[in-house]
Amino acid sequence: MIDAHLVAERPPFLLDARLRVAAGEVLALLGPPGAGKTTALRIIAGLAVPTGGHVLLDDVPLHARPPARRAVGMVLRDPLLFGHLSVLDNVAFGPRRHGAGRAEARRVAAAWLADAGLGALADAAPGELTPGQARRASLVRTLAAGPRVLLLDDPLGGLPDDTRRELRALLRRHLSCFAGACVLVTDDPGEAAALAARVAVLEGGAITQEGTPEEVSRYPRTRYAASLAACRGTASVIQGPGHVR
Numbered sequence: 085m086i087d088a089h090l091v092a093e094r095p096p097f098l099l100d101a102r103l104r105v106a107a108g109e110v111l112a113l114l115g116p117p118g119a120g121k122t123t124a125l126r127i128i129a130g131l132a133v134p135t136g137g138h139v140l141l142d143d144v145p146l147h148a149r150p151p152a153r154r155a156v157g158m159v160l161r162d163p164l165l166f167g168h169l170s171v172l173d174n175v176a177f178g179p180r181r182h183g184a185g186r187a188e189a190r191r192v193a194a195a196w197l198a199d200a201g202l203g204a205l206a207d208a209a210p211g212e213l214t215p216g217q218a219r220r221a222s223l224v225r226t227l228a229a230g231p232r233v234l235l236l237d238d239p240l241g242g243l244p245d246d247t248r249r250e251l252r253a254l255l256r257r258h259l260s261c262f263a264g265a266c267v268l269v270t271d272d273p274g275e276a277a278a279l280a281a282r283v284a285v286l287e288g289g290a291i292t293q294e295g296t297p298e299e300v301s302r303y304p305r306t307r308y309a310a311s312l313a314a315c316r317g318t319a320s321v322i323q324g325p326g327h328v329r
Contacts, residue, residue, distance in 0.1 A: 085104065085105065085106050085107055085140075085141075085142055085143075085265060086103065086104065086105045086128065086139070086140070086141055086233055086265045086267070087103075087104050087138075087139075087140040087143070088102065088103045088104075088124075088127070088128055088137070088138065088139045088140070089101075089102050089136075089137035089138050089139075090102070090103065090123075090124050090127050090128070090134060090137050090139070091134050091135055091136035091137035092120070092123055092127060092132065092133075092134050092135055093135045094123075097118075097120070097289060098289050099120040099123050099124065099127075099289040100137075100289055100290055101120065101124060101284075101286060101289065101290060101291045102291065103124070103267065103284065103291075105265040105266070105267060106265060107232075107263060107264055107265055108262070108263055108264070108265075109265060109266070109281065109282065110259050110262075110266040110267075110268060110279055110280040110281060110282070111265075111266070111267050111268070111280060111282050111283070111284060112267075112268045112269075112270060112275070112276035112279065112280035112282070112283045112284070112297075113125075113267055113268065113269045113270075113284050113286055114270060114271065114273060114276050114283055114284070114285050114286065114300075114312065115271065115285060115286035115287055115308075116271065116287065116308060117271065119286045119287050119288060119289065120286055120288075120289040121237075121269040121286055122237055122269060124267075124269075124286070125158065125235045125237050125267060125269055127139065128146075128156060128233065128235060128267070129151055129154065129156045129158050129235055130146065130149065130150060130151035130154050130156070131151055131158075134147075141154070141155065141232065141233065152181075154233070155230075155231055155232040155233060156231055156232070156233040156234075156235060157226035157227065157229055157231030157233070157234050157235065158226065158234075158235040158236075158237065159219075159222055159223050159226050159234070159235070159236050159237065159239050160222070160237050160238075160239075161237060161238040161239065161241045161242065163210075163218040163219055163221065163222035164222065165210035165218065165221060165222060165225065166210070167209065167210055167211060169210075170206065170207050170208065170209065171197065171202065171205050171206055171207070171208050171209075171210060171213065171221050172190060172193050172194060172197065172206035172207060173190070173193070174193075174210065174221065174225050175192075175193035175196050175197060175221065175224055175225045175228050176189040176190045176192065176193035176228070177189075177225065177229075178225065178226070178228045178229025178230070179192045179193065179228055179229065179230075181229070182229065182230065192228060193206075193228060194206060196224040196225075196227065196228045197221070197224060199224070200220045200221070200223070200224045200254060201220070201254075202217060202220055202221060202224070205217065205221075214247075215242075215243060215247070216243055216244075216247035216250065216251060219239060219240075219243070219251055220251060220254060223239065223251075223254070223255065223258070227258060227262075231264060232264040232265070233264050233265050233266070233267075234259075234262060234264055234265070234266040234267075235266075235267050235269075236255075236266065236267070236268040236269065237269045238269055238270055238271070239251070239255065239268075240252055240255075240270070240272070240275055241270075241272075252275065252278060252279070255279060256278060256279055259279060268280055273297070273300075273301070273312040273313070276297055277297035277301075280297070281296065282294070282295065282296060283295065283296065283297050283300050285300060285305075285306070285308065285309050285312075287306060287308055292305060292306050292308075292309065293305045293306065293309050300312065301313045
């Protein structure tokens with residue numbers, strides 16, 4: 085479980101938000117641009133320095149641990165792939181870092197790539213991938229490292245509709261069996277409903293509402309939350325993850 089009190093003062097902005105995410109749970113962090121969503125993820129990952137609060141993983145403080153020792157994986161909208169390595173060796177990087185031999189790490193990586201429909205591109209360079217392929221490679225590269233916490237920062241943003249649907253299906257499949265805690269950042273309530281069982285609305289650095297996608301849609305507490313139900317494709321959000329009408 086992740087138990088985080090995220091405090092970051094960046095005058096005039098102040099992030100002061102509490103998040104608790106259980107193992108096996110996906111929490112969607114919804115909010116307008118500038119609400120502090122990415123900053124929240126970066127603090128959990130150890131990539132941004134908080135000015136207060138705490139981050140606990142199964143009651144163990146993470147504040148003194150560098151990012152590489154937090155067992156946290158982060159997937160960004162702009163994939164971070166090593167340009168000098170093949171797609172296969174990018175995915176094998178995590179297993180290698182955790183002690184697997186080269187042959188075993190590449191075997192594991194090949195299985196992840198095949199699962200993501202990228203088996204034929206194992207020897208390709210990252211620069212040869214389409215944006216959708218690069219996002220898929222980035223996702224399985226992160227999962228192959230075996231994180232206990234998965235942070236997804238707008239992983240579907242900016243993609244064509246068909247590519248977005250394909251990647252969302254891949255994400256949903258992997259999140260349904262991910263044993264760790266997951267936080268998904270998005271400004272799309274449809275994505276939140278499709279991928280997460282619980283939603284937290286972040287506005288101006290503070291959590292203004294928390295509940296299931298259906299609860300937030302039906303009983304909004306702020307003007308922004310009310311606007312979510314009116315967004316394209318999300319007029320009615322029902323029955324938790326995977327169901328939007």
